Amino acid sequence: MKAVGPDSTQGASRRSTMRWLVSQTRTLLAPLVLSALARIVSQLLGVGLLVVTASALLAAAASAQSHALRLAAVLVVMALAKAGLRYAEHYAGHWVAFTSLQRLRELFFARLIPQAPAATKGRAGAVLTETATRDIDRIEVFFAHTFPPAVSALVVPAVVLLWLGTAADAALAWLLVPFVVLALLLPLLSARTVWTAADSVAEGRGQVAAHVGDDVAGVREVLHTGAEEARLAGLDSAGRALTRARSHSGRIEGVRAGLLELVQTAAVLTVLVTGVANGAEAEAVVLTLAAAVGLRGPVSGVDGFAAGLDSALASAQRLRRIVEAPPAVVDAAGAALPARTGPPAARPAAPTVEFRGVTFRHGPREVLHDVDLVLPGGEWSYVAGVSGSGKSTLASLLLRDWDPETGAVLLGGEDVSGLPLEQLRSRVAIVDQRPTLLADTVDANLRLAAPHADPAQVQTVLAAVGLEEWAAELPDGLATVLAAGRSQVSGGQLQRLALARALLAQPEVLVLDEALSQLDADTAAHVREQLHRLRPGATTVEITHRVDLVEPSARVAVIDAGRLVETGTAAELRSRGGAFARLLARTAPA
Numbered sequence: 021m022k023a024v025g026p027d028s029t030q031g032a033s034r035r036s037t038m039r040w041l042v043s044q045t046r047t048l049l050a051p052l053v054l055s056a057l058a059r060i061v062s063q064l065l066g067v068g069l070l071v072v073t074a075s076a077l078l079a080a081a082a083s084a085q086s087h088a089l090r091l092a093a094v095l096v097v098m099a100l101a102k103a104g105l106r107y108a109e110h111y112a113g114h115w116v117a118f119t120s121l122q123r124l125r126e127l128f129f130a131r132l133i134p135q136a137p138a139a140t141k142g143r144a145g146a147v148l149t150e151t152a153t154r155d156i157d158r159i160e161v162f163f164a165h166t167f168p169p170a171v172s173a174l175v176v177p178a179v180v181l182l183w184l185g186t187a188a189d190a191a192l193a194w195l196l197v198p199f200v201v202l203a204l205l206l207p208l209l210s211a212r213t214v215w216t217a218a219d220s221v222a223e224g225r226g227q228v229a230a231h232v233g234d235d236v237a238g239v240r241e242v243l244h245t246g247a248e249e250a251r252l253a254g255l256d257s258a259g260r261a262l263t264r265a266r267s268h269s270g271r272i273e274g275v276r277a278g279l280l281e282l283v284q285t286a287a288v289l290t291v292l293v294t295g296v297a298n299g300a301e302a303e304a305v306v307l308t309l310a311a312a313v314g315l316r317g318p319v320s321g322v323d324g325f326a327a328g329l330d331s332a333l334a335s336a337q338r339l340r341r342i343v344e345a346p347p348a349v350v351d352a353a354g355a356a357l358p359a360r361t362g363p364p365a366a367r368p369a370a371p372t373v374e375f376r377g378v379t380f381r382h383g384p385r386e387v388l389h390d391v392d393l394v395l396p397g398g399e400w401s402y403v404a405g406v407s408g409s410g411k412s413t414l415a416s417l418l419l420r421d422w423d424p425e426t427g428a429v430l431l432g433g434e435d436v437s438g439l440p441l442e443q444l445r446s447r448v449a450i451v452d453q454r455p456t457l458l459a460d461t462v463d464a465n466l467r468l469a470a471p472h473a474d475p476a477q478v479q480t481v482l483a484a485v486g487l488e489e490w491a492a493e494l495p496d497g498l499a500t501v502l503a504a505g506r507s508q509v510s511g512g513q514l515q516r517l518a519l520a521r522a523l524l525a526q527p528e529v530l531v532l533d534e535a536l537s538q539l540d541a542d543t544a545a546h547v548r549e550q551l552h553r554l555r556p557g558a559t560t561v562e563i564t565h566r567v568d569l570v571e572p573s574a575r576v577a578v579i580d581a582g583r584l585v586e587t588g589t590a591a592e593l594r595s596r597g598g599a600f601a602r603l604l605a606r607t608a609p610a
């Protein structure tokens with residue numbers, strides 16, 4: 021097998037990433053070509069302005085006649101045309117860029133939705149946010165600032181040198197060729213070094229931002245543990261690392277810019293010295309000099325995008341990895357849903373939930389092993405176990421955040437993998453211990469899954485969770501806007517709001533995953549009582565490790581290290597002296 025070195029692998033993936041980007045935006049290529057053409061003509065006009073001025077001055081010197089007005093008119097027309105073309109170049113280039121970015125964002129979200137929530141939780145979610153915003157923005161360089169400068173950097177010098185060779189002096193024109201080639205290659209040869217240095221600066225900025233972010237979020241921990249000095253020292257050290265990275269990057273940029281300047285100045289001097297030494301015609305020398313100066317802009321266009329292009333391609337690669345990841349679960353094919361227009365059906369059924377031979381892994385780690393469990397319809401059953409035993413994973417499999425590796429999960433006797441996801445997720449609601457509030461009104465947060473619920477229903481669920489008075493005292497009542505996250509509400513209020521939201525949706529199955537964990541025992545008992553009253557004969561599954569709060573007649577399944585180890589009523593299990601009794605001893609030692 022042929023060995024592939026890291027450079028060639030990188031080169032191949034850069035090429036494939038470029039092809040991928042172009043394939044996503046193929047229909048936008050026409051305006052991109054237009055942008056490149058406008059740039060080429062505008063830059064040719066730029067060279068032309070210098071050449072026309074130089075030859076007019078020569079003609080004036082030779083004939084002692086001045087055509088200043090005519091010259092001024094020609095120059096004004098050329099300059100206006102150049103300005104118009106420059107505008108067209110930027111307009112078309114940026115139109116393509118921003119339309120492409122919009123398409124990439126749409127693609128990103130379209131592909132992300134089937135991967136959620138499995139692939140979007142926690143840290144993974146933060147990385148995805150970074151990709152959806154900064155990475156996609158960085159790709160702009162590829163569309164707006166790469167193709168037109170690259171094409172014009174080749175075409176404009178070629179046209180100008182060809183014209184010089186035929187209209188002025190071929191020998192002098194050839195003299196410019198190596199300088200043009202060198203000026204074009206210089207940014208490309210040094211792009212990797214520049215990119216590595218720019219990457220270190222970005223890394224350093226990220227470290228400082230992360231440090232400051234942690235300090236702001238964890239200000240209480242820092243102050244209470246007296247860690248101010250240590251944190252400041254850490255910030256200082258991150259700041260020094262950033263300064264070093266910036267200095268290094270600045271030096272490299274400076275050397276590169278200096279070398280480019282050197283090459284371009286050397287070209288002008290070489291033409292001048294050689295022209296004079298070889299006795300070339302003054303007009304040819306002056307025109308070649310004008311052309312050499314005029315080519316500085318077009319040639320250094322490559323310099324502008326070389327470093328940014330690497331960064332854009334790295335961002336595109338990250339985006340592509342997310343976009344091409346297989347979905348965590350596949351929606352049941354062709355299972356069309358009636359649109360949710362009116363209020364949900366008044367009386368939901370009470371389906372049984374069944375796990376049949378379910379085994380599941382997170383990566384190499386087996387989290388559930390051959391679980392056979394029936395949670396009867398119309399009952400309030402409990403799933404208990406120590407932290408990390410796999411309880412929440414059972415709930416995630418019921419809602420199809422993931423699918424089991426083997427076995428099946430059934431809702432009312434139907435395999436959930438055969439149900440349309442939207443239907444499944446409207447029939448089963450989960451409330452977990454760390455719910456999320458959206459930055460919107462209390463009312464909008466409550467109505468998330470039931471936008472058509474009438475105000476009386478909203479009041480009923482608020483009363484059921486004991487938040488009626490709290491809501492009435494809010495400055496704008498239910499129209500009060502909550503900040504994203506949980507800053508305006510306590511942990512217990514947040515859990516109760518999430519529970520009210522779930523109740524309003526009238527699910528057939530309600531899963532409470534430690535959903536009352538932040539409530540005091542009396543409030544939790546009141547909420548449970550209200551839930552029984554509001555949902556008589558409904559299916560409720562409560563996941564908990566507080567087995568001391570389970571009523572004796574309730575059905576309990578105990579999970580331990582991913583295995584179902586006990587089932588029975590709490591009273592039976594209490595006297596059996598097994599896993600349930602051990603849990604009980606841990607939660608209520610007295």
Ligand SMILES: Nc1ncnc2c1ncn2[C@@H]1O[C@H](COP(=O)(O)OP(=O)(O)OP(=O)(O)O)[C@@H](O)[C@H]1O
Nearest residue numbers: 382383387405406407408409410411412413414565
């Ligand atoms: N997204 C994930 N990726 C990898 N491992 C995970 C993931 N989610 C959970 N786990 C692991 O799976 C195991 C079971 O987790 P699970 O959340 O189901 O436990 P639990 O019994 O609900 O715990 P707790 O009572 O603390 O919420 C744990 O060891 C956990 O570390």
